[in-house]
Every structure is written in C-alpha cells, then in structure tokens.
Amino acid sequence: MTRVGIGNEPVRYAVLGFDMNYSNESRWLTRLIDALPVIDTKAPSNITANAEFAALFPGTSNRVQGEGASYIDDFEATVTPFSLSSPLAWRMGATPLTDDNRFDRSSISPDRLGVNYKRAKIAWYTVDNVFYRSTGRSRPTNIGLEDTQNHYVRSIGQREVIKRDRQQIVVNEPTFDIAYYPSERGMYNYNPDLNTDGSLPDPRSNFGAITRAITSEVDFDKTNIEYIEFWMMDPFINVTNNTPTNPRGFIDDGINPPKANTTGGKLILNLGSISEDVMRDDRHAFEQGLPADGSNSLDDVAENEWGRVTRDPYLNPAFDNTESSRLNQDVGLDGLKSVDEVAFFSNYLTMLNLSPEARQALENDPSADNFTYYLGDDLDAAYA
Ligand SMILES: [Ca+2]
Numbered sequence: 001m002t003r004v005g006i007g008n009e010p011v012r013y014a015v016l017g018f019d020m021n022y023s024n025e026s027r028w029l030t031r032l033i034d035a036l037p038v039i040d041t042k043a044p045s046n047i048t049a050n051a052e053f054a055a056l057f058p059g060t061s062n063r064v065q066g067e068g069a070s071y072i073d074d075f076e077a078t079v080t081p082f083s084l085s086s087p088l089a090w091r092m093g094a095t096p097l098t099d100d101n102r103f104d105r106s107s108i109s110p111d112r113l114g115v116n117y118k119r120a121k122i123a124w125y126t127v128d129n130v131f132y133r134s135t136g137r138s139r140p141t142n143i144g145l146e147d148t149q150n151h152y153v154r155s156i157g158q159r160e161v162i163k164r165d166r167q168q169i170v171v172n173e174p175t176f177d178i179a180y181y182p183s184e185r186g187m188y189n190y191n192p193d194l195n196t197d198g199s200l201p202d203p204r205s206n207f208g209a210i211t212r213a214i215t216s217e218v219d220f221d222k223t224n225i226e227y228i229e230f231w232m233m234d235p236f237i238n239v240t241n242n243t244p245t246n247p248r249g250f251i252d253d254g255i256n257p258p259k260a261n262t263t264g265g266k267l268i269l270n271l272g273s274i275s276e277d278v279m280r281d282d283r284h285a286f287e288q289g290l291p292a293d294g295s296n297s298l299d300d301v302a303e304n305e306w307g308r309v310t311r312d313p314y315l316n317p318a319f320d321n322t323e324s325s326r327l328n329q330d331v332g333l334d335g336l337k338s339v340d341e342v343a344f345f346s347n348y349l350t351m352l353n354l355s356p357e358a359r360q361a362l363e364n365d366p367s368a369d370n371f372t373y374y375l376g377d378d379l380d381a382a383y384a
C-alpha cells in the first residue's frame, strides 16, 4: 500500500493564462496636450494598455477516483534503529573516569601502568551456531546437550524476545554475549598485588570495559536519538531466597565449581567523547603498524612502560601481506610477543608472590593478550 503524505497528494490542475499588450499613436491626445497653455509637443503621444488574466481550476488526479486523501502520519518512520549489537564493532575500552579514581590507580603506581591495575578479564562475542547443532561433524564432541541448555550460552529463539502470534520463526535471535570475570587479570594489567593463585584481589573493585564508535550522526538532539534499548537476561535466574534451584542457571567460569549468581554487578553505559587510550601514553598503538621484520629499532618503534608502540601513522587497516610478518605484527597492543613480554616485564614478574603453577601460567602470557580461536584441539582437551 502506498500512502500519500501531506503536501504530496496526486493532483490535476487546469491553468489558463492570457496576456494582452496594446500600443498606438494617438492624434487626439497629441492635440489635447498641445492645447495646454505652456506645453508644445514635438512628438506624437502614445497610448498603451496592458492586461493579464490567469485562472487555476484545481482538481484531484483521476487515478485516485477524485478521492483527495492524505495521511497526517503513518508512524512508519518514527523509529530509526541503529544497532549496537555486533561484537566485531566493539573494542577493549579505556579505564572509566570516576571522581574518586577508583579504577585509575596511576596515582599510586610509579608509572602509568596503574591505569590498568583494576582491569579484569572481559570477553564479548556471539556464540557460534556450530555449538547448537545436534548433528554434524563440526560440533566439538566434548560439548554435550546439557552444555548448550545453560541459560548463559543457550540459543534464544526469536519468539522469546519478540512476541508474534502467527509466524513461527525458527532462526535464533543473534545475541551479544558479554562474559566478565572480575577476579581474573584483564589485558595489559600489570598489577603487582595479586593473590598467590594469580587472581586479582577484591573483585568488587575491578572493572571490565568495552567501547565502540557511534558511526551515525553524533548530534543526538539533531537526529532525535533518544534512548538505548536492550534486553538483558535476568541475572538472578533460578535463584529463590538465595537458593539456586536449577543448574541451567549456573555460571561456569572455568575455575570455580558452577554456581548461581547471587551477588550481581553493575552495567554502566557511558556516552560522549570517550578516551581510547587503553594503554595510556598518548600514542595510538595498532599491530599492523609494527615493523613487519620484527625490528626493535627505536627509529621504527617507541618504547615506554607498556612495551613497544609504532611510530607510523595509521594508514592501512590490514596486516602486512607476507606470511612471516604475522609473527611480528600479531603480537598485541604491547608490541611484544609473549617471550618478549617475559623479558620486558621481568621486574614486574620478580615482584609477584605466586604459587609455582600461577607463575607458570602468568609467564606464559604476562600481558594476558594471547588469542586462541574458540575451536581447537587444545580447548577440547581442556574441556573448555
Ligand atoms: Ca596508547
């Protein structure tokens, strides 16, 4: 159905126009003027007349059978959604600014590393459909039906979110999953005050942050952007009077025995001009700017307490094309491979009071920036 907005109705006009000009010499006018006592004309007088006529006969187009209908508002363009839910658009967020600096501890650290002392591990992703298929070779064999029924990871049917009476929609609603581990060290957190098992003390005081750019018009007043809408799963599912009732609502953090959430947490949304200087040094670190040949020359990279950072401007969003360069560039925002991290942060490592297992785990990846693809034999073997 096509509806017609006000001012755009189909019309049919009849327009008539008529212009007339008359001009002629007039002898009697000349003689009449000559008769005036002080005027003696040398040229003949002219008489000129102009006339114009126009008429408009309004009507409606015969295509609408004479019905001149228009709609004041059909409410079809009243909401322009702008989706924020693609995990790929989100990046690690900088340390949130607060009045009491409870997250930014750089005032108590000898260098700027204190900015990240409270950074805990956070992951954001969409669960791959491969885990929901009951058949097929691709689902890892250690993932059972029970695993995929847990509310924190199970597939969400579209009708659970959008109530529709008639249509039976079988596709899953794409979800934006965020997993936060307040006791585990986040990326580029070199806090020397760790528990002996390598975990962060006082998990309530920690944070995890992700950030993304608003790629549409950022003047929200001008574009009438009014609210952020999100549906969040009840964080206290299957808990009644602090007693967990159903294991499908348990959280499995991979370290502790699965248990229900009873403490909750805070989800805070910050809007505005947000600093992206995650490793605060007023420099823009990006992996593809690191020398493809692995050079540590100070002509190519600057060195500071965070590691090595490129001196190049951001020109190209992709890694260098040669295969061997990947080892030198895909190393994290610290510009250091894990073996180099051990050397670079050797002072930090000696400050730590850790159990032998925790030390080994930390020395495997001091910056906590190693990436492992979610499908792999290592993870299957570890029953991840
Ligand atoms: Ca930086």
Ligand SMILES: [Ca+2]
Pocket (backbone or CB within 6 Å): 331, 332, 333, 334, 335, 336, 337, 338, 341, 367, 369
């Ligand atoms: Ca690294």
Ligand SMILES: [Ca+2]
Pocket (backbone or CB within 6 Å): 332, 336, 337, 338, 341, 364, 365, 366, 367, 368, 369, 370
């Ligand atoms: Ca690493």
